[in-house]
Amino acid sequence: MANIHQSIAELVGRTPLLQLNGYNRAKQLSANIIGKFELFNPNQSVKDRIALAMVEEAERTGKLQKGDTIIELTSGNTGVGLAAIAAAKGYKFRVYIQDQVSKERFQVIHALGGETVKLSEVPEVVEVFEKYGPDFIKCVEAIERHVSGEKNVWFADQTRNPQNPNIHYRTTGPEIWQDTDGRVDAFVACVGTGGTLSGVGNYLKKHNPDVKIYGVQPTEDSFQSPERPEQEEITGVHPFENTKEEYIPANLDRTVYDGYFEVHTNQAYEAARLLAKKDGILVGASSGAALYAATQLASRDEFRRKNIVVLLPDTGLRYLSTHLFEE
């Protein structure tokens, strides 16, 4: 029987697990790190999953209608995913995006027919930044105020939309469980909105309460500041521990994880570079961060000969204009 898909929507998810044999050997790890490669989604990131889930739910409930403009605030990948789904389904798309993300993200969104607006061009956001600094959650509220008078727009809002963790509970988690035959001892993922960690974590814990779940956040000195104007950040990832309560995204279930790791941009880059050299695949900065954290976990005695699944959110090709692969 022919096996021809009719829409990119049918190509989202069912990404492969790959045991990182080259990396594991190079690091002489006694635990087994297995990567979940989200770059196999049609637009090369984990965010294709939530883009499709949020749009289809909004269609079902009538919040999104023909001719509408989809709006989102994102550091890039959700914008790419939504731009693609909008293109395939015939909606307009506008994304509010951090100024400092790699230029590939702007290029890809434009190629998919989406409009980009830098956060520095939105007066409500500039006001928030001046008052509170780069606060992601306050920024969401500022965008909400900015578009509140507009008609025929639908704000997807990945930080609060329950379809974000739900789709990981319904797809990413079950895929990991099935593809390991239930032999997964730990799961490691970076936190941006918290959707991935919460959805996958809850699914795995439901099937085996002994599975250990770990979140990853950037170290404080991974952020740009007047002292570090050139600092490259780990795109898409935000602090969720040792931070102000109001900075924590609604989609992060704080009861689901057993611990967390802090990773510096340079450590994230180091891990991604070694994976490229040893296993032959390019992943992005947050993948490097999650892999670096998984490597720390793998050196603990309790994980000897255990399977650690690490979520690798996107492709390294989206970072060629950064220093990720420049040693």
Ligand code: PMP
């Ligand atoms: N890595 C990248 C590259 C991302 O774009 C995101 C999403 N902001 C994450 C990690 C974190 O995923 P989540 O939002 O599900 O916590």
